[in-house]
Amino acid sequence: MTTDISVPAAGPAPAAPASPTSRRRPSSGSSLGRYVLVRFLLMIPTVLILVTVVFFLIRLTGDPITAALGGRLPADQLAQRIHEAGYDRPILVQYFEYLGQILTFNFGTTITDRQPVVEVLVTYGGATLELVCYALIVAFAVGIPFGMIAAAKRDRWPDAALRVSAILFYATPVFFSGLVAKLIFSVWLGWLPVSGRANVRTEVALNRSGGTGIYLIDAIATGNPVYIQDVLLHAVLPALTLGLLTAGIFLRLVRTNVIGTYNMPYIDAARSRGVREGRLVRKHAYRPALIPIITVIGLQIALMLGGAVLTETTFEWKGLGFQLAAYLSARDFVAVQGIVAMIAIIVALTNFIVDIVAAFIDPRVRY
Template sequence: MARHLLRRLGQAVLVVLGVVVVSFLIARQVPGDAAIAAEGARASQAQLDEARERLGLDQPLPVQLWHYLQALAQGDLGESLTTQQAVTSDLGRALPASLELVLAAMLLAVVVGIPLGVLAARYRRGPVDTTVRLSSMLMVSAPVFLLALAIQLTFATRLGWFPAAGEYDRALDQTSPLTVYTNLTALDALITGNWPILVSTLHHLVLPAVVLAAYPIGAVAQMTRAALLEESNQDHAEMERAMGFGRLAVLVRFSLRPAIGPVLSLVALVFAYSLVNSFLVEAIFNWPGLGSYTANAIRSVDAPAIAGVTLVIALVYVFLNLVVDLVQTALDPRVRAA
């Protein structure tokens, strides 16, 4: 187990290093002038030259990359050209809001998607299976922006059941100010017992979380169904049915555990995908997070911020895949021997 963990950690480090280099090079190739972004369009040539020297843009690209790696090793992602603050500080404020939204969506994906996949496998080729498969295909195929606008128009604008935008009712800042510990608004409200903001946050969270969960629910349902059907054809499933266990019992009690590995791998990939996909959802529902920060960074040719966001998303991918790999190993020793 220790050797397996070390091997996976080594692979993760190499992947992160590759992403760092690629994201740095891509950020440097974004059209525009970082010096103008830092000094403004009205800056003189002397000011622009001084900015390029301060930012190291006058040095060869390999030298810039080396300095970036040295700073990164110390936890320094550089300074944002637009906010004039450390990128780590900006991400520390923007990332939690996005994570809050994505975590809610993934919770819905697991709670809804896995049971749907079990039902589809249990009633294979029946009306339930057909309904689940068609519904999951629609959820996977639906453009997120179109789904977001439709749900917002229906449940917020016309029916008025949920707020149309925002993270919580900002009027509560005056009556029930929130003490911030983690920048996860719902968690901070729960920790401090700020029930008005907690209720308001959960109320505002419903629509964007449902929109963001549509693709993961469909993908998880399809993967669960496929993995369970594959397991149900194994010898152990035949033996369990011969012992008198019903089809549903075989699926849930005996086949779900070995089949959960591929589902967990998919959840990890979909989590990181949803983190990127949340940018559109955040824009439509005016949810404060990485979406608006990234859009401003790209618009302003803010290379340090662009590289920082790319690195954070890559780290999420690598970390989740590492965790899923270790969980799979613990659940199924066959993975360890592979």
């Protein structure tokens, strides 16, 4: 007797369940591109909000022509100037027209001296850029090494002294520290110039050369060591005054992050291999602690540009901050509006660039 044993037809094998490791994460290139696109798109509403707030706050004082020239011009001439500038039209019409002008980098024309705001930005922007670069050098040179020292000497007297100094650097008003610095180093000791970007002879020579407007670069281009020395001496006090403001923030950030990385397992492993404490701080705990410094540079640029107004006024450093204070005194709100809008754009672009650099250094930022 034969037994009929039926064998099921062969079919496709059931698919194995996907393991967690088989799920692919997006490639680093796509994640970086998506991150860059998102950060760029977020920059647009940020600038738009800042420009809008400045526009409507200034319009609360009335039209800029009346604010600057009211009482100094006859009524008919004042009305004519207002009509020519378009300030007698509805406020929303003026607002959207102003947004259209900004898209073409037209920030208006100053009322007091009748020059395009863009020319003011080009003429005096180099001085402010130079001052901010000097201040950043001071902030890095003071904040990072002293932050490492404070972390290495944690809870001992050097750490306490440095933390108190950092608080004083940040809490002291820029104009006050600038006046004290001028009194000590210029008036009492006579070591450094009181004010200005250079003496008259150097300024005439550098302006005649028609350079970049950044005096140090222009002085180096001339090859004259006297000009270079004069420019650097004039930059010391403004750079220290503005740079120490940010150095206090960098010092505390570096200290906190070095102490945090000090407790990581790879630090314990290096210590168990006999690596000295000084090398642990310099080679192992220092580099990860720099990532938060990079991420806050954009915010510190905004702080420095705000502090540049007081610093440049205190030291008669003729940059955008100095001109902004002068236009505020003259109630030239068209110039004020244009300079503030340009500063907002610069700060937004700086933050965008810093975010991209941080994403390159630390891939975790992209996700």
